[in-house]
Amino acid sequence: MRTTGLPARKAAHSLLMQITTEGRLMAELITAGALSDLAPEDRARAQRLAADTLRGLDRADRMLKPYLKKAPPPHVMNALRLGTTELCAGEAAHGVVNAIVEIVSRNKRTQSMKGLTNAVLRKIAAEGPEGWNARAVPLLPGWLRQPLVAAWGRQTVSAMEAAHFASAPLDLTAKADPDAVAKATGGVVLPNGSIRVADAGQVSELAGYADGSWWVQDAAAAMPVKMLGDVAGLNIVDLCAAPGGKTMQLAAGGAQVTAVDLSKRRMARVAENLQRTGLQAELVVADALAFDSGQRDVVVLDAPCSATGTIRRHPDLPYAKDGAEFGDLMALQEQMIDHAVGLIKPGGRLLYCTCSLLPDEGEVQVEDALARHANLTVERDAITGPGIAPDWVTDDGGLRLRPDYWSDQGGMDGFYIAVLRKAA
Known part of the structure; x- marks a missing residue:
């Protein structure tokens, strides 16, 4: 029986593996066709799942730590991170756990850990969004956090990390008239004249894209x-x-x-x-x-x-x-x-x-x-x-x-x- 949502989750897991173990950047992977064999909706979902997992990775690791005697292999750890992120976003436990267990079991080196994966994710599901929200804002990895703290101080870096965790809306630059672009796209004009659009969806479907009234620019x-x-x-x-x-x-x-x-x-x-x-x-x-x-x-x-x-x-x-x-x-x-x-x-x-x-x-x-x-x-x-x-x-x-x-x-x-x- 086909597990619902498996193609997108497998692709998201693959992105996580290449990013965290090979040092590849997501944009580079997508440009190289990493998601090209997926349907458009699965492609968008895989990219979103991978990004959400990375954005909250430190928090996911903190949630998983009490249920792991030692860190599992990267293939399993990234699968658990992915599953934790989805479960704590309120996704139905049955579908998430089944898909993640299947991802783990399809790898010959880790298929013996499918029982562990199932058990850990069931415990994470019991904590759910409440347990997720009770954790601190995810921290940057030490290699980057340390020089930033030295430059700006802990309080400022914590504020930056909160901004990172909150994700980013879509910003546009108008060719001529910011007010007209804001009205057409449902955005707001920022103090510097940029237009900010929340929940923009597909960029190329926004009003004004085809006729070149604006371009994407933070x-x-x-x-x-x-x-x-x-x-x-x-x-x-x-x-x-x-x-x-x-x-x-x-x-x-x-x-x-x-x-x-x-x-x-x-x-x-x-x-x-x-x-x-x-x-x-x-x-x-x-x-x-x-x-x-x-x-x-x-x-x-x-x-x-x-x-x-x-x-x-x-x-x-x-x-x-x-x-x-x-x-x-x-x-x-x-x-x-x-x-x-x-x-x-x-x-x-x-x-x-x-x-x-x-x-x-x-x-x-x-x-x-x-x-x-x-x-x-x-x-x-x-x-x-x-x-x-x-x-x-x-x-x-x-x-x-x-x-x-x-x-x-x-x-x-x-x-x-x-x-x-x-x-x-």
């Missing part, structure tokens, strides 16, 4: 370009441009934009977005460090980083990574800043940003850049606009955004932003 990711003010007529290069949110903002503002990105596949997404929105930009597939086609009024550098600011939307990141790449990323950011400075006209500006919560990828990079380049200064007056609280502005004149900001409105991604002026 409210924090939309902030950097706004710090440039009026960009009409400026010649701007957007380094590391994909998926193109900032390129479209600049083009919509009337700038002459050259978008540069190393990935041909990701640049194809930029081209698709530009075509859908009817905006124009020159697209160049190239290494940002090798790109040089003359000096520009503005260089935008959203540098490759740890992406730790995006965990509320990408809960797989803390479990697919371990921080080993931080040193290389920071060295690359430094190289990119130095290269970008050479691409700016005298009197021009560098907009530097990273979607990171780590000061070493934001505040420290700008401090070091100023020490290396005597002709650079921070444009403190650029960091302004609706919705920006005074305490978001850093001592160095940059803008620090965190997931716990606008918490009553659904939070935002973590970002660091600075505008640097090159001497005339």
Whole structure:
């Protein structure tokens, strides 16, 4: 007899295994076709189940610990985490337990543990949502939590973790009229002009998608370009441009934009977005460090980083990574800043940003850049606009955004932003 919901649960379990044991990212797996053999509804459910499990993984482990004498193999542990997440969300115990036991029993190495799996999940079902809600907010893994606590303190990191656990609504950037987009999509206009849509469903089915009235972009990711003010007529290069949110903002503002990105596949997404929105930009597939086609009024550098600011939307990141790449990323950011400075006209500006919560990828990079380049200064007056609280502005004149900001409105991604002026 076919177990109801088994295909989606098997696929979610497979995603969890590859993320937690192989260090793969969910977006990477889905792009590679990990869910392509599923029906659309199962595909959406598998992705949601995996994301929900990762978002509450620490809480699931805390619930499971009293019922396990020792940690089972990863195949079983991830199945138990998946089952716990569903049971504590109120799913019917019969269907969940049967499906998870089947996932465990189909693996020859773990089929002897199906009895344990059944027994543990029955105990979890008895606790249910009440037991789940009684546990503390899930903590980030130690490799990431420790440096964040050192930077921001325990209270702030706890607030960030609460924002991560709460998930993220859908944010849009309007090509022209935020109020019209909000009315059409049922969203609300945030203080910075982004449109936030709760329970959006299928993005491509939202009003205005087909005619290119907006594009998906977290409210924090939309902030950097706004710090440039009026960009009409400026010649701007957007380094590391994909998926193109900032390129479209600049083009919509009337700038002459050259978008540069190393990935041909990701640049194809930029081209698709530009075509859908009817905006124009020159697209160049190239290494940002090798790109040089003359000096520009503005260089935008959203540098490759740890992406730790995006965990509320990408809960797989803390479990697919371990921080080993931080040193290389920071060295690359430094190289990119130095290269970008050479691409700016005298009197021009560098907009530097990273979607990171780590000061070493934001505040420290700008401090070091100023020490290396005597002709650079921070444009403190650029960091302004609706919705920006005074305490978001850093001592160095940059803008620090965190997931716990606008918490009553659904939070935002973590970002660091600075505008640097090159001497005339």
